[in-house]
Amino acid sequence: MQHARIRTLSLSRFRSYAAARLQVGAGPVVLTGPNGAGKTNVLEAISFLTPGRGLRRAQLADIGQQEAHSSPLVQDGLHPWAVSAMVDGALGDVRLGTGVENAESTQRRCRVDGEPAGSANAFLDHLKVVWLTPEMDGLFTGPPSDRRRYLDRLVLAVDASHGSRVNALERALRARNRLLEDNGAPRFLDAVEHELADLAIAVSAARVETVARLGAEIATRHDASSPFPFAEIALEGTVERMLASAPAVEVEDRYRALLRDNRARDRAAGRTLEGPHLCDLLVSHGGKHLPAARCSTGEQKSLLIGLTLSHARLVAAMQGVSPVLLLDDVVAYLDSERRAGLFSALTALGAQVWMTGADSSAFSQLEQIEHFTVLPGLVQPA
Template sequence: MTAARIRRLTLNNFRSYRAQQLAITQRLVVLTGPNGAGKTNLIEAISYLSPGRGLRRATLSEAAFTEGDGSWAVSVQLEGALGLATLGTGIEPPGTMPTETRKCRIDGEAVGSAAAFTDHLSVIWLTPTMDQLFMGPASERRRFLDRFALAIDASHNARVSALERSLRARNRLLEDPRPDQKWLDAAEHETAELAVAVAAGRSETVRQLSAALARRHDDSHFPAARIALEGALEAGISSRPAAEIEDDYRAVLKANRARDAAAGRTLEGPHLSDLKVFYAAKGIAASDGSTGEQKALLIGLILAHAQLIADMTGQAPILLLDEVVAHLDPSRRRALYDQLDRLGAQVWMTGADPAAFADVSARADVIDVSPGRAQRAA
């Protein structure tokens, strides 16, 4: 088992950093400093080395340094699945390109998208905003699951985006009191194909993640969750041919045209599915657990996912854990560090209190972060 390792991180005009470079020597990287200093900005930069919009889901222009020209760039020197490589991504100044486009390069050569980075590394993260995952809307859990699916199948994100575009196109057609039936048929044909592909990807991810959760050792600190995908299409994915499910969904779309037109949106499909999470040992929904139990279940899911990626690819992913230890008691904190050691991944952790990392600081790169600057602790 190997692990992807970032050896050097370089930022230019990214968030609060005009220019910043960090040399990394350890598997554990601890970023400490006061709130608002820019710790999360550093790990957000790394999150752009995966498909999607990064851990904050910001627009590309929002990541630019406020006093810069609107461009930004992030690059890493990496020991990854294909050996040593330099990965880079960023945007040009406004007006340089017809539309805001993220450029991606590997060893100086342009690649089509950030999906190409997945040949070299996987990146997963846990942020404070995810603490409300089990209590929040289904859309957040779908997005959470899609990040999991993306780490297993690099093309999943493109299918989800294509489905969203196809649904919007159908909705626009339905705004016409007398829509062209041939155009609607074509739109629904495409929508059904994409919907089944997305549902199948999510279902396979849940299947594999469920198996990974079952393999986890009994752990009172981060108890195992039981997960299930709730949705009409997903219910038949494992037992019926995809073509048959597509035909059924096209029939549903056609039958619901008037209702969907009145609602202004498509009322059935995988864009409304939900990831159900349960506290397995107690047999209760995760949303009914205490705040501490929900946090522990969430960490357990992230750890299981990281182990699944390692088992499937032979390489542990890079973990970005934003303020993850801030609300853990000392025993849970030590348990987390023990599990991270067993995983063997490179882990970037942020926190305002250096004392929270006392158990690992001797074997970590500890970086002091102040506004616009990050440097190795003395």
């Protein structure tokens, strides 16, 4: 099994860092320091070496170093910034870079070995990144949209085209909703719904397949002695139910007919009321057969950690290369047994892992760590 690794990470005008450079070896990377020092900023920088808006889902204007107000490059609140990394990836050594070049930029630029890339999708050929942050602790009790977003990141790690399909689906939905609102001609609605149905089945099928694969991985690797409960997962939604009992070609025709039949209802509602944009990821505590939303806070955290580890193993099995794991402040609320179980699982996985915490003693059970101390605007070897 090949393990993708970041060897050097460089930040320029990123969040709290005017400039920073980390060079790391083979061991787990641990960043410790006081709250608010900028530990999560380092992990966020790595998360931009994948498609999307990073682990904070930030707007571009919020990322550049805010102390840069006096710079002539800054206009209308947009601050140039850059992240680059030397990576030992799926295709060998490569330099990945991304950022906002100037105040007129409306999107971040991406480069692979110094050459422009069309989008961050190009990074997926070299590196996959999986993360777990404290903001995800409410995943099971929050709205379905949070779980769909979480699911789509799971899918994206094994299917590089999924993000583009989801974006195209959202555009098609907006186009249909506008036509309904404006009483658009049936022939225009037919055309939009034809595209929408095609995209809906592609997105749903990818989600269904990933959930099935992840469920099988969880069942195969389930260890009754693990301190992390195993999850039972399923998808709930109109198209997803159709796909469970009929081939995709037939489901596409059925969903297209459903869209046509529901035009009056959807026009009255001001939105499309059936489709993969409304599906939900259902998660239960496997040992108790209890919905995750009804589990204790500690059990929900343990379920999330278990899901993250299972997803990382699935990515490694499907791609032949393990992903880089970003675990932000994960160990702080784990007791010693779960902490030891997490470290043991990470060692067995073999993937490069970056972890943050306020207390360096929380990582005392983890061997051969690459330890960095983080202070405001500064990161240095401990």
